[in-house]
Amino acid sequence: MFKLFRKKKKIGCPVCHEKNTVGFGTDYLESKFDSRIELEEKIGNIQTYKCSVCKSDFYKEGEMFQKFASGQIKTLKEFNSLNLELSDNLKAELNSIGLTDDWNMNKIAPAKVQLKNGETYDFATIRISKNPPIGYYFDHFKKVIFIDKVESIEKSEFGLSKEIREKAKNAEERRMGFYPTVLETNNGKKVVINGQSLFFRNGEIKGVDLKLENESWNHQAKYIYEDKIDEQVIIISKE
Structure with a gap:
């Protein structure tokens, strides 16, 4: 039994x-x-x-x-206690850079920022959202910084244009986790970004040097791919 x-x-x-x-x-x-x-x-x-x-x-x-993630309870409390609205000057500069929507309909843009303490970051993702910065996505950034710490915003020479970012947002998956968009440098070199990238850096090639190329990614072709950028920060603002 x-x-x-x-x-x-x-x-x-x-x-x-x-x-x-x-x-x-x-x-x-x-x-x-x-x-x-x-x-x-x-x-x-x-x-x-x-x-x-x-x-x-x-x-x-x-x-x-x-x-x-570690420290995010404190971050959540700060997010809820602070105003974090963009000043008119910062808003005007962001509008000139061009905001796009991420996968969660948050407004994002690539920028160079200077903080009120004098620190400068060339790879700063500006995020405008009613949603707090919690979850393991934010662990990919070197720092999470609130907008009230920011003195100025300007275009980053590594930032991709709004036209490129809009195109990349709708890229088709060609391999698992790979959503390529083909770009071109001023001297004709072919570059590929993966997914909704905001910045590009590879050697002397920077985001400002790139424009859309009217062709699809070909696995047999040779391209220049983006280097990993470890020094990215994210700037948090509220809608």
Whole structure:
């Protein structure tokens, strides 16, 4: 005679037991875990949660729990307590650069910024949104900076034109995770960017040197591809 055993649920949450977990569904949590996720404080419109076992902090997007990256609870509180509206001068400069929409309908633009403390950044993504800067996307940036720290905004020589950015936003996937847009330098060199890029740098080639090329990406052709840019920062403003 066979005796059926129900597998014992793990105590805690997926982050307690599974490496590199940053998000999970409520159905997965309920079916596999004896959850120790509890309500914490509400910050603005964001309800926060904490696992009493691993002490990880979470917020929810629909039926998905998302883990806060390090320091983002503090960032969320600051975002909700500050005005963060663009001044008329900064708004005028951004309009001359040209804003585009990202995948989440936030307004973004590439820029060079000088902060009020004198620091300058050539690779600054300006983001205008009602949504707070939380989630692991923001860990890709060297710094998250609020607009009230910014003294001036100007065009970055590495920034791509609005025309290029609009085209790249609608690029078709040609390989897994690869959405190429073909560009050309002033002296005829062919360049490819992947997805909704804002900046370009490869050797002496900069974003300002590039224009759209009326051709599709060809896997047999030779192109110049963008270098990884580690020194990017993101500037946060509210709508």
